[in-house]
Amino acid sequence: MTEEIGTIISTLEGPSPGKVSFVVTSGIMNRGQFVEIDYSQGRLVGLVVDVFKTNKYFERAESVKEFESSGKKLFEQFPVSEWEYLVAETKPMGVYTNDGKIIRHSFPPSPGDKVRVASSETIEKFLGFDKNGVHLGEINFHGTIVKPNLSRLLKKHLAILAMSGAGKSTAVKTIIEEVLDRKKENGRLAVVVIDVHGEYTCFGEPATKPGEVDYTKKTFIIRSHEIKIGVPKLNVGLVSSIVSGLSSPQKRELERILNSLKSEMKQGAGPFDLNRVEAVISQDKSINDATSRILLSWISSLKDLDLFGKTDSPSVFDVLRPGHLTVFDLSDEINLKKKQIIVSYFTQRFFFERKNGAIPPFLLVIEESHQFAPQEAKEEYAISRRIIETIAREGRKFGACLCLVSQRPINLSTTALSQCNSNIILRVTNPYDLKHIGESSEGIDSKSLEMITTLAVGEALLVGEAVNHPVFFRVRKNKCPESKHEISLEQAARVFEEKKENLNKEALQFL
Ligand SMILES: Nc1ncnc2c1ncn2[C@@H]1O[C@H](COP(=O)(O)OP(=O)(O)OP(=O)(O)O)[C@@H](O)[C@H]1O
Ligand SMILES: [Mg+2]
Structure with a gap:
């Protein structure tokens, strides 16, 4: 069982199934920590969503101002530090039952109930972690x-x-x-x-x-x-996603040409590239001139990308x-x-x-x-x-x-x-x-x-x-070597100037 950290208090809004506040009686509590409270079927697990401090001596602005404007300090005259309390606002999330199940809770714990820091075992089970899972990091304050x-x-x-x-x-x-x-x-x-x-x-x-x-x-x-993208792998669907505005007849012609080149390839002609598609379109007299011109300009724009070859790479x-x-x-x-x-x-x-x-x-x-x-x-x-x-x-x-x-x-x-x-x-x-x-x-x-x-x-x-x-x-920290990408601004500036100086030196040699 983990250490007891606080006691549930009665507030205007709770304890309710959605909100439980407790005063911290030993140690400290941080936002984002998990706590557990004994509950009829097991343990009610909650997340601390906020923490705040209260002190009766500092509740009324006019009294504090009035007192301190006389030159005296409250902390010198009264035991103010003994009246400071840390209150944690908690969102109950569900019950981890004695037989290892997670169920929803529908009623609140009672004022006066004790609150404990949740154990790593409770947190792991409650959140549904897997011993063969993906180790992403650690939960702050718990080390889970x-x-x-x-x-x-x-x-x-x-x-x-x-x-x-x-x-x-x-x-x-x-x-x-x-x-x-x-x-x-x-x-x-x-x-x-x-x-x-x-x-x-x-x-x-x-x-x-x-x-x-x-x-x-x-x-x-x-x-x-x-x-490289292998041209024989291209289909009209992909082509029309790259080149917008191809009409249905243009797509049909293109499909016909690509299919005939693919069947030639299967018969042993080997893979083809955009030059081959271009040549076939130019020589094919059955395509009307306008379609041919558009398809050829399309090929020319694809060639400019320098991305297409005979096979995928x-x-x-x-x-x-x-x-x-x-x-x-x-x-x-x-x-x-x-x-x-x-x-x-x-x-x-x-x-x-x-x-x-x-x-x-x-x-x-x-x-x-x-x-x-x-x-x-x-x-x-x-x-x-x-x-x-x-x-x-x-x-x-x-x-x-x-x-x-x-x-x-x-x-x-x-x-x-x-x-x-x-x-x-x-x-x-x-x-x-x-x-x-x-x-x-x-x-x-x-x-x-x-x-x-x-x-x-x-x-x-x-x-x-x-x-x-x-x-x-x-x-968690990475295990792979550090990325060269993450160089400092100073380092990047030095690299730039050194590169420039070397270029200048090289240029001077040819004068
Ligand atoms: N979990 C971590 N532990 C320690 N340092 C970290 C961690 N995450 C990030 N950092 C630090 O912050 C820097 C920036 O991180 P990272 O490159 O992952 O951010 P990013 O969100 O991908 O940034 P960008 O939007 O610029 O791509 C890292 O070089 C590292 O120094
Ligand atoms: Mg990044």
């Missing part, structure tokens, strides 16, 4: 390990939301490490990250410092210039392997349309092959997901939105899990976000984003929303399917 079950956390998708610099990528890396460290018998997923800022390439770096873990053998880093089958990570490092790419095409194409391929059972269940992490599934943008500026929404709706049936990461949840497709049944929310202060999070995430009350604004870097709220009740915790 936050270990939600893998399926509960990811199967119905996860959203990680916070303002810039609050610790989103650190939280994602923690999850990736956990997935990569899993044993085969516990079930291993393949992981793919759409990495917009090169924050995950550190998984491909050898460990150099004590405590770091080397993930190089389990990681494939694909740079944006290495990525990387091959979906090579990279999606259980317990392995593939990072699509798009940090060198500035063309958003090209990035959306990459995400759209590969995501469709992953989902299709997963439905066929040709690749393992996977976790697809999309950083800056509001760029890839924007809420407001027109179809032609949101090429990847449709497939992300499709996986959000249907993925769970096939073991295709999404982890959407965003610092602008208000700009993220509500269809996709609302399908993310688990949320990790770190510090958010923007009132619009906060309101949006409150509306889109069930189980967050106004007190929790208020606490989100005061979180420190690396502190988070886990809410939704993954846990029986929302819980605030500190995300």
Whole structure:
């Protein structure tokens, strides 16, 4: 049994099933701590949602002012410190019964009942953690390990939301490490990250410092210039999502040409690229001139993207392997349309092959997901939105899990976000984003929303399917080597100047 910390008091509003206040009789109590109270069927578990101090001597403003304006101090004349009390406002969450079940409570405990700090065992059972789960971090003040079950956390998708610099990528890396460290018998997923800022390439770096873990053998880093979409894999559906405004006759002609090239390929002609499609269209006299011109201009715009080849690179089958990570490092790419095409194409391929059972269940992490599934943008500026929404709706049936990461949840497709049944929310202060999070995430009350604004870097709220009740915790430190991405402003400025000086020196040699 844990230490006794306080006694329930009678207030205007409680104790009630929804609110219990207690005076702290020994030690201190912090907002976010769990407590337990003996209850008829077992233990009533509560979360401290607020703590405040009271002191009778300082209740009346006019008396305090009157007394102290005479030059005397209250604390010198009266035993004021003996009259200071710490009161904790608690939200009862349910009963952990003597036979290990969790049931709802419908009546309050009594004034005078004793309150204890909840034990880690009670918290783990009450929140529904799993000994083989995903070690995300620790609950502040308790040291209880936050270990939600893998399926509960990811199967119905996860959203990680916070303002810039609050610790989103650190939280994602923690999850990736956990997935990569899993044993085969516990079930291993393949992981793919759409990495917009090169924050995950550190998984491909050898460990150099004590405590770091080397993930190089389990990681494939694909740079944006290495990525190619195999033209024989293109279909009219994907093409029309890339090139807006193709009419039905134009789509029909294109489909006919792609199909004839695909059947030539099957007969041994080998894979074809855009040059070949272009040549066939130019030579095909059965296509009318206007259609031919439009299709050729379409091909020319696709060629400008320098993204299409004879085969896919990387091959979906090579990279999606259980317990392995593939990072699509798009940090060198500035063309958003090209990035959306990459995400759209590969995501469709992953989902299709997963439905066929040709690749393992996977976790697809999309950083800056509001760029890839924007809420407001027109179809032609949101090429990847449709497939992300499709996986959000249907993925769970096939073991295709999404982890959407965003610092602008208000700009993220509500269809996709609302399908993310688990949320990790770190510090958010923007009132619009906060309101949006409150509306889109069930189980967050106004007190929790208020606490989100005061979180420190690396502190988070886990809410939704993954846990029986929302819980605030500190995300654990990463094990992978430190990201080169995180250099200081001073360092970045020095690198720039040194580079410039070297360039100048080189130029002088040729004068
Ligand atoms: N759980 C944590 N423990 C310790 N430090 C952390 C933690 N989370 C984040 N940090 C610190 O904060 C920095 C920023 O974190 P991170 O890159 O994860 O934030 P982010 O939300 O992904 O930022 P951005 O929006 O810029 O991508 C990290 O480099 C690290 O120093
Ligand atoms: Mg980040």
